[in-house]
Amino acid sequence: MHPAFSVLFLTTLIGVGQGLFLALYTAEVYAVVELLPKPPAHFYWAGSLIALAFLVGGLVASFFHLGHPERAWRSAARWRTSWLSREVIVLPLLMGAVFVYATVHYFDLDLRVLGIDTGLHGDLSLIVGAGGVAFAFLLFLCTGMIYACIKFLQEWATWLTVVNYTLFGLASGWLFATAFAAYVAPEFTRFFGYWTVIATLAVFVTRIASLIRNGRIKRKSTLQTAIGVRHRTVTQKAQGFLGGSFNTREFFHGAPVSVFRSIKWVFLVLVFPVPLILIWAGLSWRGVGLGEGLYYQVVS
Amino acid sequence: MKTEFPNTETLHFPKSCLHCEDPPCVPVCPTGASYKRPEDGIVLVDYDKCIGCKYCSWACPYGVREIDEHQKVMKKCTLCVDRIYDATLPEERRKPACVLACPTNARLFGDVHDPDSEVSVAIRENGGYALMPEWGTKPANHYLPRRKQRIKIHTDELVRADNPLKKERAQPKPDIKEPSLDDVTSW
Ligand code: SF4
């Protein structure tokens, strides 16, 4: 595969956006049941506007891999069969929910504006946020299924693809939330930091699981079934396109052997230990003892 | 079995869209630009709807879709849908161009759902098969097994018994010191 950079940006950016929004909502739920202190007012609306910016950034990036971006609206047409179409629908829905969530927090609206008094401060944002959470997880499902539903690409055709997309999105979003909290609401830093570590460890497990699975895949198709010649030794000697073709460009990464050999290990180092070490260093560097996060939860 | 030259065979394998009965490239298309015609089963791309996202090319297990770098839309074999329904052409010319062009008649065209059509008979009687049947795509286009052409050469055919000049033997060669044609003719 030779994925377009715009697709990489799309999945990475919306993953951060989704994860960040989920982090904010989790913090709000914790604060409502008083496991965490109340953060400053701008924590939620500024945070969700940043999440929205990530989602918009991803959407903008996705336009660059289309041959006809001006027709992109058409891609919502086949939601009955196409996961790509479903993603195209759920992404704006999530954006809308995140925007409303930010608005509700900015104007500090309650259900009272609708004439319902639940006596709970922030009830409206909890409801809107719950909708956003549903859309965020739905979007993870759509993004993952775009790849997982292609059964011929046996490396992708597994539920692990969806799980990995979800957990990577959560890990990156929570990581961003940790940094964001360090600036805006330091009392939340540790809370987000711990969750980032949990998400990163979880995705480490599932990603390793899919690497092991992919290493052992038994190919359903062979050169024999591809041409219908029953012979034990069939070798492909030429691709039929001396000057290259769409297939040779789209389905071959074109990277040198050294890059190809090392990419898995570079990925395993950069994505798991490095963020964990950095987050551990960052949390300790702030001079807060390990028990302090719990301490905050207890006194608040 | 030895698999080194000369005990090898070369196979050239032309392949275009197989117009699958259950085409995986169609449901994944987000715009509906990829579609299968209900009336004749031809799988086509609507170039006015396609956004060029290339998703369908990932989903085709046969690798027969290709983005048009100039028009930025997905293209593939159309089974010459414009030719085969062109009433201005004489009946026997209403076939895909590749079928008409093949000098050895290696390609046949017809209705695979009609048990008496030329293609159905060929598939049935000559052991026609589908490519990668394991994915359940049920390609409409079938391939016929190769027929090996063997010529038996007998040793006595290698030498002409009635050859008075003994052409197969080494030709007479003049000595290096003798004059050659170059020395006696002026060009
Ligand atoms: S061969 Fe490929 S492009 Fe053609 S119908 Fe089948 S899946 Fe679609």
Ligand code: SF4
């Ligand atoms: S490239 Fe065109 S035909 Fe293929 S999936 Fe995208 S919109 Fe559909």
